[in-house]
Amino acid sequence: MSETSHPSMHKAEFIALVAMMFASIAFSIDALLPAMTEIGQALSPQDKNKAQLILTLFVLGMGVGTFFTGPLSDALGRKPVILIGAILYIFGATIGIFSQSLETLLASRLLMGFGAAGPRVVALAVVRDLFSGREMAKIMSIAMMIFTLVPAIAPAIGAGIIAIAGWRSVFLAFVVFASIIVVWSALRLPETLPKTARRPFRFPKLIEAAKEIFTHPTVRLAIVVQALCMGMLFSTLTMVQQIYDEIYDAADSFPFWFGIVALIAGSANILNASLVVRIGMRPMVTASLAVQALCCLGILSLVQSDLPNDVMFYVFVAWQTSIFFMVGTTLGNLNALAMEPIGHIAGMAASVIGSVSTIVAVLIAVPVGQLFDGSLTPLAVALLIMSVFGFFIMQYLGRLEERHSPQETTT
Numbered sequence: 036m037s038e039t040s041h042p043s044m045h046k047a048e049f050i051a052l053v054a055m056m057f058a059s060i061a062f063s064i065d066a067l068l069p070a071m072t073e074i075g076q077a078l079s080p081q082d083k084n085k086a087q088l089i090l091t092l093f094v095l096g097m098g099v100g101t102f103f104t105g106p107l108s109d110a111l112g113r114k115p116v117i118l119i120g121a122i123l124y125i126f127g128a129t130i131g132i133f134s135q136s137l138e139t140l141l142a143s144r145l146l147m148g149f150g151a152a153g154p155r156v157v158a159l160a161v162v163r164d165l166f167s168g169r170e171m172a173k174i175m176s177i178a179m180m181i182f183t184l185v186p187a188i189a190p191a192i193g194a195g196i197i198a199i200a201g202w203r204s205v206f207l208a209f210v211v212f213a214s215i216i217v218v219w220s221a222l223r224l225p226e227t228l229p230k231t232a233r234r235p236f237r238f239p240k241l242i243e244a245a246k247e248i249f250t251h252p253t254v255r256l257a258i259v260v261q262a263l264c265m266g267m268l269f270s271t272l273t274m275v276q277q278i279y280d281e282i283y284d285a286a287d288s289f290p291f292w293f294g295i296v297a298l299i300a301g302s303a304n305i306l307n308a309s310l311v312v313r314i315g316m317r318p319m320v321t322a323s324l325a326v327q328a329l330c331c332l333g334i335l336s337l338v339q340s341d342l343p344n345d346v347m348f349y350v351f352v353a354w355q356t357s358i359f360f361m362v363g364t365t366l367g368n369l370n371a372l373a374m375e376p377i378g379h380i381a382g383m384a385a386s387v388i389g390s391v392s393t394i395v396a397v398l399i400a401v402p403v404g405q406l407f408d409g410s411l412t413p414l415a416v417a418l419l420i421m422s423v424f425g426f427f428i429m430q431y432l433g434r435l436e437e438r439h440s441p442q443e444t445t446t
Contacts, residue, residue: 044223049165050174052219054181056117056158059124059151059216060097061185063209064090064272065297066193069290070202071276077202078137085137087273087404091397092141094269096148097155098393102241104156105386110236113161114226120153121217128213131206147209154216156386164227183304186297190290244383245391248373254388256432257373260320261392263425264365266399267327267418271358273404274414281409283348296356303363316368317433323364324426330357331419338411351411358418372432 067074067089075083100120108116127146134140166174196204248254275293280286311319334354337347370388377384399421406413 044225046174048223050177051181052216052224053158053162053174054178055212055216055219056154057178058181058185059212060155062189062192062212063093063147063151065186065189065293066196066205066208067202068190068272068276068293069194069286070197070205072280072286073197073202074137074140078134078140083277084405084407087277087407088137088141088401089144090273091269091401091404093144093148093151094393094400095397096145096150097152098148098390098397100149100152100390101156101393102386102390104152105160106236106241106383108157108160108228109234112226112228112230112233113157113164114220114224116153116157117161117220117224118153118217120150120157121213121220123147123150123153124213125210125217126150128206128209132203132210143206150213154220156389161224161227183297183301187294187301190293194290241383241387244380245387247380248377248384248387251376252435253376253432254373256428256435257369258388258392259395260324260425260428260432261366261369261373261388262395262399263421263428264324264362264369265392265396266403267358267421268362269396269400270403270414270417270421271355273400274407275355277407278351278411278414282411283344283351285348292352296352296359299356300359300363303360304367307364307367311368316372317429317436320365320368320372321426321429321433323361324422324429327357327361328419328422328426330354331415331422334411334415335419338415 071086071089072083074089075086079085104116104120124147127143127148127150130143130146131140134143162171162174162178192208193205196208200207248258276286276289279289279292285292307319334350337350342350373388374384403413403417406417
């Protein structure tokens with residue numbers, strides 16, 4: 036690609052649009068976090084924990100959508116899938132504005148997640164279509180750098196909108212955000228996949244790829260650990276606002292602390308990039324899970340101590356940072372481990388792996404979130420179990436790789 040991806044679209048504009056598509060997921064989740072308590076009181080006063088489902092149902096919809104969006108974009112072209120996905124998202128968000136029951140709101144979030152998978156997944160395919168090698172890596176790095184800022188500022192944006200116009204207005208912000216993507220993409224983004232390069236969508240082929248993926252032990256185990264790591268993240272996200280509010284009476288400062296944590300944890304990607312070539316993907320994941328297991332044990336011991344609540348607040352913020360940091364040193368490596376043996380079906384494999392790991396993570400996070408009882412114990416116990424389980428799977432994966440390839444021990 037030259038300096039323009041379209042006669043009137045400069046490279047900087049292209050990067051900004053791609054970053055906005057990437058950011059749609061984080062914005063859709065994190066901007067609603069400050070509204071969790073208010074939504075629970077309004078729509079589910081008898082069981083406020085059910086309000087957590089507005090996060091997990093969105094992620095579930097995204098996981099299901101991820102299964103289809105990649106192959107569909109190969110068949111129909113990139114722009115139609117981006118636009119249809121964004122329009123579905125807008126429709127879901129509009130339902131959310133007018134919802135009068137938690138069930139209706141959850142349905143809207145499921146539809147929003149399904150639609151959001153279009154721009155989020157296909158944006159990566161668009162970058163691959165137009166760039167390659169170091170240029171692609173440069174574009175992705177810039178876009179991801181912009182993306183990492185969104186979790187830091189989204190709760191503050193959401194809190195500001197809620198303070199001015201109530202929690203329903205956050206859904207209006209989602210409509211505006213996605214509408215910008217639709218108009219911008221429709222007017223300025225070229226179709227990057229020519230008709231001659233398109234492949235018909237064949238559902239049997241997708242099932243066949245899924246079967247091949249799950250018969251490979253390395254891929255299968257990497258997906259399980261990826262689901263566990265995502266499960267730890269989603270479990271934390273479902274409880275985090277309630278923890279700030281109900282345990283530490285810090286609902287007002289939640290956006291500030293969440294932003295600080297997100298900015299610090301964003302450096303995990305930089306650390307991972309500098310270490311993974313020397314250490315290897317599997318050892319990085321294994322070490323990250325071991326550290327997280329120790330952190331969970333530490334939290335469980337401190338919960339039983341007589342530390343003042345204001346001191347425990349800072350301990351929790353540090354632990355929250357470690358959880359988000361772990362995500363940055365595990366998910367990318369696990370995805371690479373899963374993709375490595377099946378490069379010949381990379382496109383379909385990416386859809387299947389992303390979809391399955393996300394859906395399994397949601398199935399883990401939903402019951403964990405419902406265990407919240409006004410203390411850190413349920414979350415700490417759940418994350419301890421997941422990190423220990425993941426650690427031993429990675430140990431087993433290492434022994435499996437050594438038996439098949441004795442010379443390669445740092446994959």
